[in-house]
Amino acid sequence: MNMRRATIKDVAEAAGVGVATVSRVLSGGSASPETRERVLTVAAQLDYRPSALGRNLRQQRAGGIGLLLPDVTDSFYGRLADGVLSCARAAGEPVILGTTGDDAEREADQIGILLEQGVERVVAVPSGDAEVWAPARRTGLTAVFAHRSAPGHGDVPAVLADDRGGVRTAVDYLTGLGHRRIAYLGGPGQEQRVAAFRQALGALVDEELVVFARGSRDSAYAAAAGLFQRRPDLTAVLAGGNLLGEAAVLAARELDLRVPKDLSLIMFDDVPWAELCAPPLTVVAQPAEDIGYRAAELVLRAGGRRPRGVLLPTELIVRGSCGPRRAS
Amino acid sequence: MNMRRATIKDVAEAAGVGVATVSRVLSGGSASPETRERVLTVAAQLDYRPSALGRNLRQQRAGGIGLLLPDVTDSFYGRLADGVLSCARAAGEPVILGTTGDDAEREADQIGILLEQGVERVVAVPSGDAEVWAPARRTGLTAVFAHRSAPGHGDVPAVLADDRGGVRTAVDYLTGLGHRRIAYLGGPGQEQRVAAFRQALGALVDEELVVFARGSRDSAYAAAAGLFQRRPDLTAVLAGGNLLGEAAVLAARELDLRVPKDLSLIMFDDVPWAELCAPPLTVVAQPAEDIGYRAAELVLRAGGRRPRGVLLPTELIVRGSCGPRRAS
């Protein structure tokens, strides 16, 4: 089998026109109705598909959009990716996916691969600082950040959930229930949220109760278990992501802390299993898919004037994992 | 800013050699030690990165590997994707991701996009039959199927979990607990498993208890709820995936069926939340990441002789969602 694909030249010959005409017709340029008709027919007959290879080289840039994510295994990023994919699909653009593991170096590698491929538009959940992104900027790559921004990237538009609002609502809810010793269990790149947490809590903040994990499940579990053991006096936790929430539930169970009796828990990111958990988890829902879709939209219409950023609303969904402060 | 990237010609000139020499040096061909040294130095100085665009056109094929998945939102496919990505990363190859939604037509579109890009190697969880894949075959594209095979694809290698064994173990476990009316809640492309289910159950099969959902959560829920309402006499369910398991738990809860007292449940695919569920779910674990990794490996060494397929083991992990048949 293994038939050679028809090229523009084949079509041109078969239709008795020049290659330029074929190119024009296929990209909607001007041509007489009859020529257009003929070219289209022949192209269909030959099952001609313009080669992106030729076009890309000629135009000095690959189409398509790059997508850089910390971890496809995390369902939040899965949903975000889904948003990007549906937007890209609507535009007929391929998506090149790379994962960074929240590691700046790995991110730099992935950026390198994209650059090498001639990709000029990327949606990223950034891990590295401005230095990592410098080669990309220099090449004129258009980036849009999603879910979080990064230090030193003043002019890269970002599509974010309203972390500030989400944190505030969650903290208010918790303090309203009487909680005073509230912990924040964070992951990579959550400076924004922690700042909001500190601000919302005001004088109540206890820096020992603000802990960070790296991106992995293990690290999240270690952080949660360590926190709970070190400070058995805390009565509520805000987990900054579904991996962290999962870890908190696991660690609490392991240490025989009953939720919500001994410990109230709010998790960032509403995942399907939050409802299946015992007790069902109260969460701050983030529109993961929308974030991805909007970011892809932004990067695709790179030509027009782009807003500095987009802020999408979060929502506190109260289920059963928070209760009044224990008498202790 | 927006600096033009250095080309091979720039390097050649700066090093005082011909472009061919630069190309040879960079791809490990023969050159005198001193020439090699000089070229390498200059290339580094100029921060030269060979353009994949030029290479691809010249070689009439894009590097990289295509990845076609039903749904990135499903954590099983997320893990599978992760496996593919780590293998691809090790090889320095980009991955082009597309989702099919378990729809043959959408799959055909995605294949079209890949072909247009000149991608010649793809890992896919196939949805369509041989007809959908015909254009791909004709172009000489190398495919490896993952997680499931498809009808009429005799010679496409596939990396599969041992569904047959997994189903048998699960069914044996259930019948050993005394269950007789066991349902199978299936998803798209699970013909293999259902066949194994029928075989394992032998005379006990009740065709009314074998139901299928499409890929979505809604559809899964509808199928589960419908099944439970129509046949309140069933005492055990085998759910063919984590979405289906999730739906089964939800539907059972909605209909006040207690797990495992009224209903025993086994879910295909071990997901982190299976442990957090109340009760913790007994599952048939599948090595999702390995499946992806192995498939990617196979497609990358397309040159050598490739085995017809790989079968990876599954494992029954007993937790708390199965009990003896209710007295009823």
Place this chain on the structure above:
DNA sequence: GTGAAAGCGCTAACAC
């Protein structure tokens, strides 16, 4: 061991 040159498929500038 090295360089010159052809050419991959396409688009855009230019001539008619």
Place this chain on the structure above:
DNA sequence: GTGTTAGCGCTTTCAC
């Protein structure tokens, strides 16, 4: 409205 042609960056003969 249409054809001719140059050339994008690279690899790969083919001479030397």
